[in-house]
Amino acid sequence: MMQIGDFSFKLEAMAAPLPIWRATCSAADWSAVAQSVAINGGRLLSLWGSDRRDGEAGGFVISVAYANTEGLLWLDLLLDKDVTVYPDISGIFPCANRMQRTIGDLLGVFAESAEDKRPWLNHGTWPATYFPLRQEATGLEQFSDCAAEDYPFVRVEGDGVHEIAVGPVHAGIIEPGHFRFSVVGERVLRLEERLGYKHKGIDKLFERTNALDGARLAGRVSGDSTVAFSWAYCMALESIGNTQLPPRAAAFRALLLERERVANHLGDLGALANDVAFAFGLTHFMRLKEDCLRLNQRLFGHRLLMDCIIPGGVTVNLENEGVFDLMTQCKEISGEVKKLRAVYEDHSGLQDRFISTGRVSHELAVTLGLNGFSGRASGVTSDLRADFAMAPYADLGVRRAVHCNGDVAARATVRFDELLESLRLIPKIVSELPGGDIFVQPVFDGARKQGAGWIEGWRGEVFVALDSDGEKIHRCHCHDPSWQNWPVLEHAVIGNIVPDFPLINKSFNLSYAGPDR
Amino acid sequence: MLKMLIQMARQGIGTEPKPEIDADSFPAEHRLHQEILNVLGRALTIREVDAGSCNGCELEIHATNNLYYNLEGLGIKFVASPRHADMLLVTGPVSRNMAMALQRTYEATPDPKLVVAVGDCTINGGIFGESYASCGGVDKVIPVDHFIPGCPPPPIEILKGILTAVRQVSGKKKDASGQKQEGFSG
Known part of the structure; x- marks a missing residue:
C-alpha cells in the first residue's frame, strides 16, 4: 500500500492491471501531501482539472497523479461551489508550473499564490474570460477577432547578452514551438520555451466523442506515441467497465x-x-x-500502428x-x-x-x-x-x-x-x-466512474485519466511525458553552445503535440 | 572508417523506382525533372510547416527523405526558410495558435508559390474538426493547390501528391499562356 507520510486516506483500488489507487483530499492537506510525496521519493506524474459542478462533487475538481515504486495515487481535491482557487504546489514539484497554468487557461481555476501567472496554452487566440472545459462552453465557439499576442519572456540583461528567437516555424521538418535563447557569444545563458502552438482543444473534443471512439482520438494526441496513448486510454475505459482483457x-x-x-x-x-x-x-x-x-x-x-488498439482488445492478428x-x-x-x-x-x-x-x-x-x-x-x-x-x-x-x-x-x-x-x-x-x-x-453498467491508464511509452510515462459512463465522456485527460521533460531541456542547454542545441533537443526528442493537446 | 566502408558496400543502393501517378498523365521518368525545371526554372524546394498536426504526418514526410524514396534524387529538397521555398508543405488542422505563423510563412514565400496540404486534418480539420482552438482546414487560412488525404498518408502518397501539384501548376501555366511548352507533353 502506498505510504504518504502520516495522511490517512480512504484509498480505493482501481480495476487496472497496474497498482492504481484513488482518494480525495482537502485543500488544507493538498500542499502537505505534495511535500510528503516529494520527501518519500515519489514523483508528480500529472495534474489536471475538471468541472464536476453537475456531479456529486458539486464544484470544480483539481486532480493530481503521484507515482512511486509501489504504484500510482490519483488524488482529487474537491473545491466548494464557486471556489476557483487551490493551493500552489509548483514550489514542491517545479513541473506543476505549466500544468497549473494550463488548468487556469482551460478551466478558469487558478493556483493561489503561484508566482508565474502567465497563460500557457491561451496565446490570446481566445478571450481570457472563456474557459473551454467549463460546462457552459461547447468548445465550438469561435473568436475570429482574437489574435495571438506577445508573451512576456524573462529578460536576461548584461554586457554582451543578446537574444536569439527561434520558431514557432523551425528550420527542419519539426513541430512548432518557440525558443528564446539569451546568449553571450556562443554560450547559452538561458533558454525559455514557449509552447502551446499545437493546442487543438482535444480535452474538450473528448466530451463530444463517444467513449468507444475515444481511443482513436487518444491515438492522435501525439502521433509518434499512438500505441502508448491508445493503450492507456483503453486501459482507463476497460477499468471503468471492469473489462477483462484477453x-x-x-x-x-x-x-x-x-x-x-x-x-x-x-x-x-x-x-x-x-x-x-x-x-x-x-x-x-x-x-x-x-x-x-x-x-x-x-x-x-x-x-x-494507429487504431490497432481498441477498447476490449486489438484489431490485429x-x-x-x-x-x-x-x-x-x-x-x-x-x-x-x-x-x-x-x-x-x-x-x-x-x-x-x-x-x-x-x-x-x-x-x-x-x-x-x-x-x-x-x-x-x-x-x-x-x-x-x-x-x-x-x-x-x-x-x-x-x-x-x-x-x-x-x-x-x-x-x-x-x-x-x-x-x-x-x-x-x-x-x-x-x-x-x-x-x-x-x-x-466491453460492457458498462451505465454508472459514471473514473478509470486510469498508465503505460511506459517509448518516450516515457503516458497517463490517461477518464471520467465516463462507458458512453459519454465527461472528462478525458491525456498526459504526455514531455510535460516533465521540456523544462529539463531548458536546464540541459545552459552553458552549452547554441549549435549544440539541435543535438541536445533531438537527444530528448520531445513531443509538442502531446503536451499542447 | 573501415567499418563504415564495409557497411556502405554491403548495403548497396536501396533506392526504388519513382512512383507512378495516374498512368496516362504521368510523364515519362526522364521528363519528370524537366517538368520541374519548366515549372519552376530549377529544382523544387519545399518548406514544411506543421500547423498543428499530431506529428504523424511529420514522421511520414521525414520518411520521404530516406534512401528508398530518394527525394533529393528527383531534384526535390527541403529548405530551412520559406524565402528559399517554391512550395509549402502544410500539415495539421491549423490550430488557432498557429494561424498567424502559417499566414506569415505564406507571405514570406516568393511567388509563384505552391501549397500542398498533407493529411486528412488539412482538408476539414479531420478528427479535430473546427473549434475554439482549431481552424478546421488549411484553406481557411491560406490558399491550397493540392490536398493529400490520409491519416497520415504514407510517403509514396506524399511523393505522388507533390508531383501532382507540380503538374497541375504546369498545366495552369500552359493554359494561361495559351501555348504549348517545349520539353514535355500532356
Whole structure:
C-alpha cells in the first residue's frame, strides 16, 4: 500500500492491471501531501482539472497523479461551489508550473499564490474570460477577432547578452514551438520555451466523442506515441467497465508498443548522427526504420500502428508466416544496429560532440521529474514495464537500461540498449502468443466512474485519466511525458553552445503535440 | 572508417523506382525533372510547416527523405526558410495558435508559390474538426493547390501528391499562356 507520510486516506483500488489507487483530499492537506510525496521519493506524474459542478462533487475538481515504486495515487481535491482557487504546489514539484497554468487557461481555476501567472496554452487566440472545459462552453465557439499576442519572456540583461528567437516555424521538418535563447557569444545563458502552438482543444473534443471512439482520438494526441496513448486510454475505459482483457490481446498490445519503441529509437539514433554532420548514420537508421514501418503496414495495416488498439482488445492478428517475418526482421535489425553502434563508438568526431553535451545530473532529473529513457540516462531507474508485473510484461523479464552520465551520449546509449531490448522482447512475445480471442466486447453498467491508464511509452510515462459512463465522456485527460521533460531541456542547454542545441533537443526528442493537446 | 566502408558496400543502393501517378498523365521518368525545371526554372524546394498536426504526418514526410524514396534524387529538397521555398508543405488542422505563423510563412514565400496540404486534418480539420482552438482546414487560412488525404498518408502518397501539384501548376501555366511548352507533353 502506498505510504504518504502520516495522511490517512480512504484509498480505493482501481480495476487496472497496474497498482492504481484513488482518494480525495482537502485543500488544507493538498500542499502537505505534495511535500510528503516529494520527501518519500515519489514523483508528480500529472495534474489536471475538471468541472464536476453537475456531479456529486458539486464544484470544480483539481486532480493530481503521484507515482512511486509501489504504484500510482490519483488524488482529487474537491473545491466548494464557486471556489476557483487551490493551493500552489509548483514550489514542491517545479513541473506543476505549466500544468497549473494550463488548468487556469482551460478551466478558469487558478493556483493561489503561484508566482508565474502567465497563460500557457491561451496565446490570446481566445478571450481570457472563456474557459473551454467549463460546462457552459461547447468548445465550438469561435473568436475570429482574437489574435495571438506577445508573451512576456524573462529578460536576461548584461554586457554582451543578446537574444536569439527561434520558431514557432523551425528550420527542419519539426513541430512548432518557440525558443528564446539569451546568449553571450556562443554560450547559452538561458533558454525559455514557449509552447502551446499545437493546442487543438482535444480535452474538450473528448466530451463530444463517444467513449468507444475515444481511443482513436487518444491515438492522435501525439502521433509518434499512438500505441502508448491508445493503450492507456483503453486501459482507463476497460477499468471503468471492469473489462477483462484477453491474454492474447494484451500480448499484441505489448508487441505493438515495442514495435513503436523500435521505430522511434531507430529514427532518432539516425537523426542524432545527422545533427553532428554524420549523414551516414541517418541514412542507415532511416532505412532500418522504413523496413520496420513497411512490415507494420503489411502485418498490421498501418505504418505507425494507429487504431490497432481498441477498447476490449486489438484489431490485429498474426498467422505463422507473420510471426516468422517479425522474428526474422528483429534478428536482421538487431544485427545491423550492433554494427552501426560499433561505427558510432569508433567515430571520434561523433563521440566528441555527444560526450558531456547537454548534461542533466541525477539530482536535477529527480527534482524536475525527468522520465522515460531520458530519466534513465540520468539514473532515474523507473520503467513501468519492469517495475510492475502487468501482463504480458510480467513474464518477459524486461531488463531496464540505466546510465548515470545524463549527457547526449548517455541518452544515445540508453536508446541503443532499449532498442536492442525491444528487439529481444518482440520475438519472445510472438513466439509465446497465448491462444484465444483478441477482443472482448466491453460492457458498462451505465454508472459514471473514473478509470486510469498508465503505460511506459517509448518516450516515457503516458497517463490517461477518464471520467465516463462507458458512453459519454465527461472528462478525458491525456498526459504526455514531455510535460516533465521540456523544462529539463531548458536546464540541459545552459552553458552549452547554441549549435549544440539541435543535438541536445533531438537527444530528448520531445513531443509538442502531446503536451499542447 | 573501415567499418563504415564495409557497411556502405554491403548495403548497396536501396533506392526504388519513382512512383507512378495516374498512368496516362504521368510523364515519362526522364521528363519528370524537366517538368520541374519548366515549372519552376530549377529544382523544387519545399518548406514544411506543421500547423498543428499530431506529428504523424511529420514522421511520414521525414520518411520521404530516406534512401528508398530518394527525394533529393528527383531534384526535390527541403529548405530551412520559406524565402528559399517554391512550395509549402502544410500539415495539421491549423490550430488557432498557429494561424498567424502559417499566414506569415505564406507571405514570406516568393511567388509563384505552391501549397500542398498533407493529411486528412488539412482538408476539414479531420478528427479535430473546427473549434475554439482549431481552424478546421488549411484553406481557411491560406490558399491550397493540392490536398493529400490520409491519416497520415504514407510517403509514396506524399511523393505522388507533390508531383501532382507540380503538374497541375504546369498545366495552369500552359493554359494561361495559351501555348504549348517545349520539353514535355500532356
